Amino acid sequence: MTHSIPASQVSTIILACEAGMGSSLMSVNSLKKKLKQAKVTSVTVVHKPARGIPTDAQVILVHKGLARVAQGKAPDAVVVAFSQFLNDPVFDGIVKAFTDNSDIVSNLE
Numbered sequence: 641m642t643h644s645i646p647a648s649q650v651s652t653i654i655l656a657c658e659a660g661m662g663s664s665l666m667s668v669n670s671l672k673k674k675l676k677q678a679k680v681t682s683v684t685v686v687h688k689p690a691r692g693i694p695t696d697a698q699v700i701l702v703h704k705g706l707a708r709v710a711q712g713k714a715p716d717a718v719v720v721a722f723s724q725f726l727n728d729p730v731f732d733g734i735v736k737a738f739t740d741n742s743d744i745v746s747n748l749e
Contacts, residue, residue: 644743648682652686654686654694655686655688655702656710658690670731671685672685675735678735678739680735680738690713691713696714699744701720701722701730701731703722703723704723718746730747
């Protein structure tokens with residue numbers, strides 16, 4: 641079963657990382673910028689360490705190497721894994737879900 645959530649129901653997106661603040665923080669800022677350019681103001685993007693993800697998280701963006709950790713921390717969340725911290729198509733897909741009023745869908749197998 642594919643895990644998904646309507647973008648209209650999402651208030652917060654968590655971008656989770658291992659512990660650092662380098663590349664993942666650049667990803668947070670990039671996603672915020674993309675959402676702002678698309679005039680999406682209904683969602684907040686926050687940065688958290690993967691092991692500090694709250695159990696009630698709605699949508700988690702995480703590098704594919706930490707996807708299972710994120711899924712374990714918040715089993716009901718929609719977990720979307722990416723490969724590249726910048727310019728990964730996953731980020732554009734998230735923005736598109738908001739602008740098209742469609743679902744955000746987990747890409748985990």
